[in-house]
Amino acid sequence: MFTILEALPPDPILGLSAAYRADTRDTKIDLGVGVYKTETGQTPVMRAIKAAEKQLFEEENSKSYIAQVGVEAYNEGIIRLMLGDDHDAVRSGRVRSVMTPGGTGALRIASELIKRMNGDATVWLGDPTWANHYPVIRGAGLSIETYPYYDKDKSQILFDAMMATLDKAREGDAVLLHGCCHNPCGADLSAEQWQAIAELVERKGILPFVDLAYQGFGTGLEEDAYGVRLLADKVPEVLVASSCSKNFGLYRERTGSITAITASAEAASVAESHMTNIARAIYSMPPAHGGFLAGLVMQDQALRTDWIGELTEMRNRMNALRGLFVRKMKATGVDQDFAFIENQFGMFSFLGITPDQIKRLRDEFAIYIVGSSRINVAGISEANIDYLTTSLATVLK
16 A cells, blocks of 8 residues: 555755755854754753753652643643733633643644534634644644735735734634744734734634744743733633743653633633543643653742743843844845844744745855745854855845
8 A cells, every 4th residue: 555655745844954964064054943052053951951850850750641631730830821820711710721742732632622613614824824834734624714924025014914814704713823933934913913813803703823832932931921811811712832842942852732711610621621532532641751841840939940041041142143143234235134133033034035045055155044034043153143144145145
């Protein structure tokens, strides 16, 4: 039977990473893969996670299965990280979180849940959005439509067009929104825009489906949760897929959560029963290690303080690199204005350059960028910034 299959092309980003690793030039720069990097190009284990690992090594006395919902301390910590301690949904028991294999697992559980609630639902995705949203959501058997989000040529959010398009959505549809640090464009909604979206989804009866993969990488842990908290205030039902890959550095531990915010405590319990039932059919039990580590960090005050401190250092570094890149590019004298990059958040931005220019950067200068011109800002460093900007200026002139 395997002989009837035809080989599929490699994932564009993973293929780019393989090409980068095979490149022997000393000047090579990887701006493609979406992981945080230090000045030396490392993706570190965070200090608080290291300390939690030592504690877990001493205290863990079994590798038996954990509960289907995941690690209790982790679930509680994620809910409070997302909504705060005093949110009405938390106080009234209207929220449940189930630990998943990464943010991708959370997206799939959410998609399957939407399918159960409304088999005819359409999920509305922004253009652009994270490429993996499409196969994950379609894999659950849901239909997809798109709404305009970002104009790469003008480097701005197309909010009026977005709202006009979403006004066409039907009751029972879902709209996927990036909670902060938009992947791939880095352009985030303002508080006023979140307010308008909350009013629209409430009026239309649309389910807000938030992908919150970068909380703490934008302007702060509290600030980055603004959209989710506003929706939870204004709309009776919200689904949130979250990830600990970036803000806890737990990439390979595959630690995520699907969180349902409902109109009542009874509905929250029902939602949890379906989320765990869906998980049972896909992967049965969640991986435990990352949940134990993140749970320890969120519950232990000293570890939490150290984690927030290092997360702040990471965020400040990326924001500073944005400003440095803009200044360096301006100094090269190119006509193209990159000032918008300094006003965006998180790891990603579009450079807005052509496929031919991207190819030249790779072939002539060993600078690896995704074909859409999305760059990982964290791949820039004080050591490579001059080479990067002068190389980019060369292909732009």
